[in-house]
Each structure stands twice: as structure tokens, then as C-alpha cells.
Amino acid sequence: MTANASSSLDRALSLLMAFADPDSEQRVFTVSALAERMQMDKAQVSRTLATFAQYGLVERLENRRGYQLGWASIHLAGKAMIAQTMSAIYPELAVLSAEVEETVWIAVRSGSRGIALETFEPDRSLQVRIVPGKPFPLVGSAMGEALLSQSCDDDVRALHKGSPRPRGGSLPTVRETLDRVALAREQGYGLVVDERAEQVTSLAVPIVDVGNYSGRVFAAIAISAPDARFPTDSTALRERLLEIASNANAFLEGRSAGA
Secondary structure, eight states: OOHHHHHHHHHHHHHHHHTTOTTOOOOOBOHHHHHHHHTOOHHHHHHHHHHHHHTTSEEEOGGGOOEEEOHHHHHHHHHHHHHHHSTTHHHHHHHHHHHHTSEEEEEEEETTEEEEEEEEOOSSSSOOOOOTTOEEESTTSHHHHHHTTTSOHHHHHHHHHHOOOOTTSOOOOHHHHHHHHHHHHHHTOEEESSGGGSSEEEEEEEEEOOGGGTTSEEEEEEEEEEGGGSOSOOHHHHHHHHHHHHHHHHHHHHHHHHO
16 A cells, blocks of 8 residues: 555544544544544545445435434444454343244444344244344334333434335334333333234344443344234243343443443
């Protein structure tokens, strides 16, 4: 790599890292603000952000309000965080999937959508297929209810307004969505039958962060199965997910204590 190429890469990465500055609470930047902050040419900043947006590293907000980190950055960060602090629960998720012979998965929130980080699928022809790294709507799903369980009502209302309608079905109303999220917060889990009119039932449990981010949903884990195969009494499945989430919290607490 030439010196010029290395320098260009350094400048590009410095732009990306500005969105994650631990000393700043600002998470949305306009091109002008970012150029001033980084003392770079506006045209160069605009081109770099446009390239990042193509790969999902940043996302351009509507009405030209600026840029924020995109789903790919969240996906990469989630992968790194999971690898560093939660790797021990992966075997538990894999074991659970093998025991119940259904899809077990873990996801995080990325702005107005969710992102599956990892899935563990059963060895059977009919199964719920979750694609890691692919965004999914938060409204109308158990995973979404778990990920939103600590969110305020205004946040949920805004998400509902922009949520895509499912094929062959309809979204729950704003009031229904608020009530479902509130119930997930109270119960500690979300349960949705016939998610988004796809004949899938899911049970999801949030993993709540600790330390400086106490009360924030860090991630969520779920079991998803065809409606006809999901047990009427899901108590045992719920208890297993809650146990795994508790183990994840133990890792997060250890990470917070060692920070």
C-alpha cells in the first residue's frame, strides 16, 4: 500500500470513528459538521460517507438530517461484543436448538430495525430460516418486543410509523404495539403467534446491559418455530431462555467490573 493510499484510508476510518467517539454524545452528523470537526474538505467527506453508506457502515437519515451508524457497523460491533463477552452462551443456544429442534437466534437493534447476529437451526426440512446480518422489522415480532422492552413510548410510536406492512397481513395498531412492548417489559419476554402473517410463533427474551448502560437492552435471544409446532405451554422454553440471558448478564457484569 502506498503512503497516499494509507493516508486516505486513515482519513476515511477517522470519519467512521467520529460516530463512536466515547467523549461525545453526538451520534448524528451532517456533512458540514463532520467536515468541520475532522478539518476535512466537505466534498471528500461527502464522497466517503456515500461509499460507507453503500456498504451499510453509515445510514443517511431522511430529509437530509445527516448520517448515523448503519446496520453493518452495528452488526460488526455486535459480532465483536458477542465474541468478547458472550461467547459462552453460544454453546447453550446451540444445545437448546438441538433439544427443541427449532431455530434459536440472537439479535440486536440497529436504529429502526433489528439485526440477527447468529442463528442455530435444527436438522429438519421445515424450519424457520433467519439470515444473520439481514435487517428485520421490529414492530409485530417477539424479537422486536424484547429489543424494545426498555424503550420509551415516543420511540415505539416513531418506529411504528415507519414500519413496513407484512405481506398478506396488517400491523398491530400503535396502541396494540405500545401495550405489547409494555407487557414484554413487565413479563420479561415477548411472545407473538403468527408473526407478521408468516405462520411463525416466536418467544424472545431481552438481555439487559449493566454498568454505565444499565437498563439498556443489549441484545435479545429467541426461539422461532412454525405455528403448528410451537408448544401451547411455553413455560419451559421461557425458563431456558431466561437462564441463558442471565448467563449473558453475568458476562456483561464481569466486563463492566473489569472496564
